[in-house]
């Protein structure tokens with residue numbers, strides 16, 4: 287067992303549907319601690335760093351547009367970000383999310399239940415770090431050390 291931290295971002299589809307609290311509650315109920323939380327306004331530069339591993343993919347620009355809320359009807363580029371901590375937090379959260387494409391996500395997962403199923407893989411409700419290395423990089427990008435509980 288490994289004590290891990292993972293970065294969670296509520297995507298604009300979840301924010302627009304007022305499901306942030308419900309999704310967070312489901313993740314917290316996995317036995318994880320909320321050790322950092324913020325509402326923040328994002329920039330393109332932030333998303334380019336966040337999605338550095340998607341550089342060169344044909345869909346990257348649309349993903350960034352979506353993450354900035356441009357496809358939804360949000361009044362700004364807000365995102366709700368959290369750090370969750372616990373035993374095997376990364377794999378537990380990824381299992382709770384389900385497959386990247388909501389159409390392929392099992393119906394008991396967050397993406398299976400709250401993702402957009404009109405063949406739009408982008409609108410999959412929530413981001414969570416995929417690996418220990420990604421988690422460390424992403425948490426450092428979204429939070430200052432002093433914003434995270436010791």
Ligand SMILES: Nc1ncnc2c1ncn2[C@@H]1O[C@H](COP(=O)(O)OP(=O)(O)O)[C@@H](O)[C@H]1O
Pocket residue numbers: 345349385386407408409410413414416
């Ligand atoms: N083929 C695709 N077309 C459009 N958007 C995609 C595609 N693949 C992934 N995405 C979007 O980019 C995000 C990051 O991709 P990836 O890291 O592969 O998935 P995950 O979020 O499951 O870790 C996905 O959550 C999804 O919103």
Ligand SMILES: [Mg+2]
Pocket residue numbers: 415416
């Ligand atoms: Mg990923």
